[in-house]
Amino acid sequence: MNELLLTGDERDRAGARLLALLDSYERGLPKAEILPEPDRDVLASLLAAPMPERGVGVDALFDRWEDTILPNSTAVAHPRFLAYVLGPPNGIAPYAEAVAAALNQNCNFWQLSPAASVVERSVLEWLASVVGFPAQAKGILTGGGSLATLQALATALNDRVPDFHANGLQRASAPLVVYTSVEAHRSVDKAAAILGIGLDNVRHIATDSVHRMDVGALRAAIEEDRADGLRPWCVVATCGTVSTGSVDPLDDIADLCAAEDLWLHVDGAYGALFLLSEEMRGLMGGCARADSITLDPHKLLYASLEAGCLLVRDGAKLRDAHAFDSSYLTVAEDPLMTDYMDYGPQLSRNFKAFKVWSALQAFGVSAFREANVRTLGLARRLGEGIEATPGLTLLAPVTLTAVCFAVDGASDDDHTALLERLAAENVALLGPVVVAGRRGIRACVTNHRTSEADIDLVLEWLQSRLTGRR
Numbered sequence: 502m503n504e505l506l507l508t509g510d511e512r513d514r515a516g517a518r519l520l521a522l523l524d525s526y527e528r529g530l531p532k533a534e535i536l537p538e539p540d541r542d543v544l545a546s547l548l549a550a551p552m553p554e555r556g557v558g559v560d561a562l563f564d565r566w567e568d569t570i571l572p573n574s575t576a577v578a579h580p581r582f583l584a585y586v587l588g589p590p591n592g593i594a595p596y597a598e599a600v601a602a603a604l605n606q607n608c609n610f611w612q613l614s615p616a617a618s619v620v621e622r623s624v625l626e627w628l629a630s631v632v633g634f635p636a637q638a639k640g641i642l643t644g645g646g647s648l649a650t651l652q653a654l655a656t657a658l659n660d661r662v663p664d665f666h667a668n669g670l671q672r673a674s675a676p677l678v679v680y681t682s683v684e685a686h687r688s689v690d691k692a693a694a695i696l697g698i699g700l701d702n703v704r705h706i707a708t709d710s711v712h713r714m715d716v717g718a719l720r721a722a723i724e725e726d727r728a729d730g731l732r733p734w735c736v737v738a739t740c741g742t743v744s745t746g747s748v749d750p751l752d753d754i755a756d757l758c759a760a761e762d763l764w765l766h767v768d769g770a771y772g773a774l775f776l777l778s779e780e781m782r783g784l785m786g787g788c789a790r791a792d793s794i795t796l797d798p799h800k801l802l803y804a805s806l807e808a809g810c811l812l813v814r815d816g817a818k819l820r821d822a823h824a825f826d827s828s829y830l831t832v833a834e835d836p837l838m839t840d841y842m843d844y845g846p847q848l849s850r851n852f853k854a855f856k857v858w859s860a861l862q863a864f865g866v867s868a869f870r871e872a873n874v875r876t877l878g879l880a881r882r883l884g885e886g887i888e889a890t891p892g893l894t895l896l897a898p899v900t901l902t903a904v905c906f907a908v909d910g911a912s913d914d915d916h917t918a919l920l921e922r923l924a925a926e927n928v929a930l931l932g933p934v935v936v937a938g939r940r941g942i943r944a945c946v947t948n949h950r951t952s953e954a955d956i957d958l959v960l961e962w963l964q965s966r967l968t969g970r971r
């Protein structure tokens with residue numbers, strides 16, 4: 502007998518309990534508490550309880566999940582979960598995750614994962630076509646947008662610093678400088694710090710009146726750094742800033758990068774997959790001119806966590822930065838299947854592409870396009886409702902699905918209290934924001950489950966609070 506396997510009866514039981522759990526979770530979502538108050542005693546007991554010497558078995562384990570884990574988990578799939586940029590998983594995700602765990606393909610080299618390698622390649626080639634990258638582009642699925650940007654900057658270093666793998670930055674003649682905007686995600690700073698660029702060499706360029714990188718200021722900063730003997734190296738533009746959803750002027754920035762011979766990375770973790778919708782192509786078409794781009798299938802493709810993506814226009818550069826020889830991992834290259842260990846820092850890798858590919862197969866690209874169109878429309882509806890409400894002020898134009906607003910005359914504490922009340926009354930979970938120094942509230946409709954009725958409920962609640970205040 503093998504203690505680590507389930508018997509036939511236990512498999513039946515586990516299957517039935519799993520189906521029942523998923524079904525009741527799905528049915529319960531609309532009425533679920535979005536942000537349940539964590540039961541600290543239960544959580545502390547999870548920590549204090551010693552690992553059992555003898556296992557509790559299938560039924561008791563499911564009971565434990567239902568009693569301790571589920572009630573203390575945030576309902577990110579609730580239709581009025583409108584905080585951060587966190588999409589609820591699409592409907593096929595739990596099933597695809599289960600099959601991926603059963604297959605447990607190691608997506609490092611192709612003999613350990615032949616079908617997985619082709620599935621990842623097919624997802625990456627499709628994503629590259631959405632962005633408008635050329636055929637020689639290559640990429641890799643990552644643990645998220647932050648890791649994709651880290652890998653992008655590592656690739657840019659390897660491309661621009663002679664003998665980077667041998668010397669690192671130790672022999673660089675002058676400090677390298679990376680430019681991004683004051684609205685950029687902190688993952689850009691993190692990547693620069695981790696890679697040894699140093700935060701003092703990250704320029705946070707001012708933005709214009711609608712929170713897009715000011716290209717004149719970028720040009721001036723590059724000139725000043727060159728005059729000071731520094732080495733401008735890379736620009737990280739943002740397609741969909743985390744606070745307001747603004748899109749940097751990508752074409753102008755690409756022109757400047759070409760003239761100055763700088764690597765252009767686009768952080769499209771939040772916004773670039775809006776390229777699926779026709780109406781966004783004009784605004785974001787410049788993504789196609791980047792040297793590399795971050796995308797996040799765990800946002801707008803509603804893949805379950807984690808699924809980020811890096812694409813590099815000249816795929817050979819991604820490989821040059823990450824391929825290392827070793828005597829124990831010699832794999833003959835195959836024209837069909839890719840060895841993803843040569844495209845990223847990981848050796849053992851899970852089969853992230855499966856859930857992304859499965860959702861595209863199950864629902865079709867049009868379903869994701871329609872979800873984009875719907876969420877963009879819902880954000881506009883919320884923005885218009887806020888503009889039409891005396892006492893509320895929109896803090897930024899609604900470019901994508903982020904809606905930032907403030908209550909006139911409210912202090913920071915008032916805004917915090919409002920957010921807490923919205924959550925406590927289970928109306929919605931929204932988040933805080935600071936726009937051009939002004940604190941307020943941010944709703945982000947990156948949620949395929951949100952309906953017009955949900956948006957109207959939030960608006961009506963806000964309006965009734967304002968009337969109550971007067």
Ligand SMILES: Cc1ncc(COP(=O)(O)O)c(C=O)c1O
Nearest residue numbers: 586645646647686741743770771
């Ligand atoms: C613009 C932007 N960049 C990067 C990230 C980080 O992505 P991840 O959480 O997948 O690491 C986010 C997350 O919201 C984002 O909005």
